[in-house]
Amino acid sequence: TPHVEVAVLKQAEEGRGLVLRLWETGGHDRDANLVxxxxxxxxxxxxxxxxxxxxxxxxxxxxxxxxxxxxxERPAAATGRSTAKSAAPGAEQR
Incomplete structure (x- = not known):
């Protein structure tokens, strides 16, 4: 996504996934499209x-x-929490 930089990509400290830190650099609200x-x-x-x-x-x-x-790497405060989910094509949704 233009004007969005990946500042960090690393293994989570607890080893339960990846930590990704994004930075919006263009000065406008936007969606970062992660593939x-x-x-x-x-x-x-x-x-x-x-x-x-x-x-x-x-x-x-x-x-x-x-x-x-x-x-x-602690869960964000309830007021600032956001979660995104996406199922792979053909995957069963629960």
């Missing part, structure tokens, strides 16, 4: 202007989840 070819799916993550957002990415049962976490 996961290995899982055959995409996610749209909303970002505010100049926002830095840290996500814990996990995949299971054909579904990819992105849950917002803080810099220490």
């Amino acid at each position: 996961f070819p290995l899982w055959g799916t995409e996610l749209a993550v909303p970002l505010g202007h100049h926002q830095v957002k840290t996500l814990l990415i996990s995949a299971h049962d054909g579904t990819v989840e992105a849950a917002e976490v803080d810099l220490l």
Whole structure:
């Protein structure tokens, strides 16, 4: 996505997925479109202007989840939490 940088991509400290930190650099609210070819799916993550957002990415049962976490990889506060889910094509939704 133009004007969105990946600042961090690493294994989660607890080993339960990947940590992805995104930074909106263009000064406008926009969606970051994340493509996961290995899982055959995409996610749209909303970002505010100049926002830095840290996500814990996990995949299971054909579904990819992105849950917002803080810099220490703890779940984000209830008011700032966002979660995105996407099922791979042909995957069963529960």
